[in-house]
Amino acid sequence: MTRRLVLTNEAARHPLRRSLPPPVVAAAKNDDQDVKLFFLSFAAFFTCFYSFIF
Template sequence: MAQHLALPAPAARHPFRQQLAQAQPRKPARPHNDDQDLRLFALSFTAFFICIYTFIF
């Protein structure tokens, strides 16, 4: 059975929910930078190598 009501949103059936403004769609999340883990590993490895090299010599 089709409903022929003029609602701001199809899910707003309760009178209180009908008074609320319709929710705005959210912006899509930024894509995750996949090479961030690789950069952190390279930075940590380099820092560790420099520290050990400094202590040895």
């Protein structure tokens, strides 16, 4: 049994998707960035909303 040099995604059924490389599972990265962005956005919205009210 010979295999090609480029690994294919054997779970894909469509020929075009089968020719693409298998999906890369994203490594668990630091989600602290998302939390910081959420709080920054919340603070900016609160500041703008509060300044328009008063």
